[in-house]
Amino acid sequence: AQSVTQPDIHITVSEGASLELRCNYSYGATPYLFWYVQSPGQGLQLLLKYFSGDTLVQGIKGFEAEFKRSQSSFNLRKPSVHWSDAAEYFCAVGPYSGAGSYQLTFGKGTKLSVIP
Amino acid sequence: EPEVTQTPSHQVTQMGQEVILRCVPISNHLYFYWYRQILGQKVEFLVSFYNNEISEKSEIFDDQFSVERPDGSNFTLKIRSTKLEDSAMYFCASSPGTGGLQPQHFGDGTRLSIL
Numbered sequence: 001a002q003s004v005t006q007p008d009i010h011i012t013v014s015e016g017a018s019l020e021l022r023c024n025y026s027y028g029a030t031p032y033l034f035w036y037v038q039s040p041g042q043g044l045q046l047l048l049k050y051f052s053g054d055t056l057v058q059g060i061k062g063f064e065a066e067f068k069r070s071q072s073s074f075n076l077r078k079p080s081v082h083w084s085d086a087a088e089y090f091c092a093v094g095p096y097s098g099a100g101s102y103q104l105t106f107g108k109g110t111k112l113s114v115i116p
Numbered sequence: 117e118p119e120v121t122q123t124p125s126h127q128v129t130q131m132g133q134e135v136i137l138r139c140v141p142i143s144n145h146l147y148f149y150w151y152r153q154i155l156g157q158k159v160e161f162l163v164s165f166y167n168n169e170i171s172e173k174s175e176i177f178d179d180q181f182s183v184e185r186p187d188g189s190n191f192t193l194k195i196r197s198t199k200l201e202d203s204a205m206y207f208c209a210s211s212p213g214t215g216g217l218q219p220q221h222f223g224d225g226t227r228l229s230i231l
Contacts, residue, residue: 007134034179041224042224043223044207045222046219046220046221063148100146100166100213100218101164101172102164103161103172104159104220106159108157
């Protein structure tokens with residue numbers, strides 16, 4: 001069965017500092033990988049996705065993520081954090097089934113706090 | 117940008133009562149989903165729906181749960197006899213039907229509180 005591990009429950013960074021949120025997945029084949037962000041009282045907003053091809057993917061709000069098959073990782077990065085980035089971040093994996101319908105498996109999330 | 121909308125934002129219900137959560141997926145999307153997030157826990161898949169049928173469901177989605185697309189725009193989740201452990205945030209999502217595997221777009225959720 002597929003699974004996602006986000007080792008960091010809570011991270012605090014200063015505004016302007018760089019950020020890396022870790023994500024490790026377990027899946028028997030090539031996965032589809034996603035990062036979602038959830039601001040308080042809001043739904044899940046897609047930041048970026050990896051399906052195939054270039055292992056470094058760019059997303060919205062200046063975020064990027066790198067797929068490393070050898071490490072089963074899909075870490076999220078941002079070079080300079082803004083106070084508005086404070087939120088909870090979820091890594092998710094979906095199966096490469098080729099079908100249009102698929103279930104996502106989420107990690108437990110990493111809560112990001114930003115110090116002004 | 118089109119979005120998934122969910123109503124109500126917060127639902128309070130007595131244990132044992134039926135509850136219906138409503139969702140309006142993005143209009144040209146063909147695949148619909150429900151997920152739930154119990155406070156402090158992971159977001160968990162409940163069910164996927166396509167072409168007026170359930171495509172896949174998790175073990176959480178037992179006989180107390182049902183989904184329906186009553187018209188061309190709404191997608192509902194019904195819990196027949198609610199339990200305390202059904203208290204959670206319920207998210208609806210949708211994805212397009214063409215162009216290969218597409219990401220799911222989520223609504224803001226309905227917070228369900230069972231008393």
